[in-house]
Amino acid sequence: MHSYIINASIQILPVVQDRHPYEWVDEAIAVIQKSNVKYEVGAFSTVVEGKYSDVMQLINDINEYLYSRECNEWIASVQIQIRSKGDITGDEKTEKFK
Incomplete structure (x- = not known):
């Protein structure tokens, strides 16, 4: 994927x-x-807002952390906004x- 700035909404529901x-x-917030x-x-x-690879790594890190801490079950609800030819920021939208 590209290296532009994306943003995502992450909700963890244990x-x-x-x-x-x-x-x-x-x-998870920590x-x-x-x-x-x-x-x-x-x-x-x-x-969250950052480069595509950093945001995707963070989503993975949260899930891996919960797994390593033996959280029995959780729902990770994620919404991601990506622009193919440039950055997309939360400030731009709000x-x-x-």
Whole structure:
């Protein structure tokens, strides 16, 4: 794929009863915070922005982290916006509302 900036919405929905689901979500957000990807935590998902390869690696890293921590089950809901001939940023899409 290309090296342009893309953005994505990542929502982790733990399907667990061993602990409160927010604890797993907090750990997933910590993985995002340690990455080199720009992010904004929201009430329902976290929006990330970066090079295609970095965002895709981050999505993989979150899933691998949850697996390594033995989260029993989760749904990873991801929306990705890609522009084939240039960057696409969150600011570009929301600036008129600020």
